[in-house]
Amino acid sequence: MDQTPRIAPPSPEIAALAQERVAGLATPPGALGRIGEVGAWLAAVQGEVPPRPLTDVRLVVFAGDHGVAAHGVSAYPAAVTEAMVRTIVAGRAGVSALAREHGVAVTVLDVAVDADLADLPAEVTARKVRRGSGAIHLADALTRDEAERSLVLGAEVAWGCVHDGAQLLMTGDLGIGNTTPAAALVAATLGLPADEVTGRGTGIDDDGWTRKRDVIAQALVRVEGRTGDPVDVLAALGSADLAAATGFLVEAATLRVPVVLDGLMSLACAVVAESIAPGASAWWVAGHRSTEPAQAHALKSLGLEPLLDLGMRLGEGSGAVAALPVLRSGIAVLRDVALLSEILPPS
Numbered sequence: 092m093d094q095t096p097r098i099a100p101p102s103p104e105i106a107a108l109a110q111e112r113v114a115g116l117a118t119p120p121g122a123l124g125r126i127g128e129v130g131a132w133l134a135a136v137q138g139e140v141p142p143r144p145l146t147d148v149r150l151v152v153f154a155g156d157h158g159v160a161a162h163g164v165s166a167y168p169a170a171v172t173e174a175m176v177r178t179i180v181a182g183r184a185g186v187s188a189l190a191r192e193h194g195v196a197v198t199v200l201d202v203a204v205d206a207d208l209a210d211l212p213a214e215v216t217a218r219k220v221r222r223g224s225g226a227i228h229l230a231d232a233l234t235r236d237e238a239e240r241s242l243v244l245g246a247e248v249a250w251g252c253v254h255d256g257a258q259l260l261m262t263g264d265l266g267i268g269n270t271t272p273a274a275a276l277v278a279a280t281l282g283l284p285a286d287e288v289t290g291r292g293t294g295i296d297d298d299g300w301t302r303k304r305d306v307i308a309q310a311l312v313r314v315e316g317r318t319g320d321p322v323d324v325l326a327a328l329g330s331a332d333l334a335a336a337t338g339f340l341v342e343a344a345t346l347r348v349p350v351v352l353d354g355l356m357s358l359a360c361a362v363v364a365e366s367i368a369p370g371a372s373a374w375w376v377a378g379h380r381s382t383e384p385a386q387a388h389a390l391k392s393l394g395l396e397p398l399l400d401l402g403m404r405l406g407e408g409s410g411a412v413a414a415l416p417v418l419r420s421g422i423a424v425l426r427d428v429a430l431l432s433e434i435l436p437p438s
């Protein structure tokens with residue numbers, strides 16, 4: 092998957108009709124705020140006013156380990172990745188509870204976990220690209236071939252969801268250390284220094300933050316001059332799981348299916364996906380604002396304003412799932428609220 096032609100936006104005609112309906116509802120103009128806006132966006136992406144209720148929503152959690160985890164960039168050891176994959180499979184992770192509450196089907200995909208998960212169902216394990224991705228400050232995370240295979244894998248997963256009936260997709264992440272390559276991807280793609288993208292991740296202290304900043308800075312120096320090609324950037328500074336999530340986002344937009352983005356990893360993949368497939372971001376909505384500074388930079392560069400700002404920094408797709416009731420509310424108002432013209436006597 093190299094440069095894709097510009098992705099066409101959702102139907103401008105349907106968007107205009109939907110905005111007209113929102114403006115005509117039995118409310119003061121603009122009184123529904125973002126709820127009215129997302130309702131109109133969902134109508135445009137579905138190509139129908141009013142939009143249909145969302146009954147098939149799917150989250151794919153892309154899991155992998157990261158070589159940088161051995162270099163003091165996370166508050167937790169790498170063994171947590173495998174444990175959390177198993178916890179998602181068991182339906183007991185943070186995102187599992189939210190997803191059950193809001194009717195979202197969750198799949199966790201072992202793209203590059205550094206453990207043998209062969210006892211888990213094949214839908215989790217069958218597509219593994221490698222065990223762990225390289226430590227980005229010392230060497231490329233992936234070969235070019237692995238990056239391309241990961242992109243294709245993510246695209247195939249999106250295609251499978253859509254052809255199985257998914258109306259709305261979400262991306263999530265799992266992998267100790269993954270906020271480091273994600274921040275590096277944002278820095279390289281947007282031309283930002285390490286200081287501005289380094290966050291606290293799972294909750295590192297000041298020394299940990301400095302180490303993480305230095306790892307990101309060293310990685311950026313290592314790949315200087317190679318940031319023009321997004322696939323090369325994924326190979327150099329990303330990981331197999333982040334590349335797969337990127338392929339997923341590109342394919343969803345190509346198939347004209349909307350995606351709710353999550354926190355830092357989701358947004359880092361989104362900025363890379365937008366450079367692979369310009370225009371794709373018109374098919375995405377940002378679920379929430381993470382506490383990670385790189386996520387804020389990525390949101391700004393894509394012109395996305397998150398639906399929620401709850402101080403969340405979990406990942407796993409949790410902030411995307413948490414935003415689903417807002418999206419469903421947008422659909423409900425377009426479907427069920429009377430028009431002002433229906434309730435007022437003709438003047």
Ligand SMILES: Cc1cc2ncn([C@H]3O[C@H](COP(=O)(O)O)[C@@H](O)[C@H]3O)c2cc1C
Pocket residue numbers: 164165166167171172175264265266267268269270271291292293294405406407
């Ligand atoms: C118990 C636990 C559950 C998680 N679920 C998601 N993450 C999130 O935190 C990690 C990234 O932060 P850092 O780069 O600081 O390691 C990833 O595993 C991400 O999915 C978790 C982290 C932990 C510890």
Ligand SMILES: O=C(O)c1cccnc1
Pocket residue numbers: 270291292293353354355356381382383386403404405406407
């Ligand atoms: O922004 C996120 O999604 C995030 C932040 C910290 C740790 N894990 C995920």
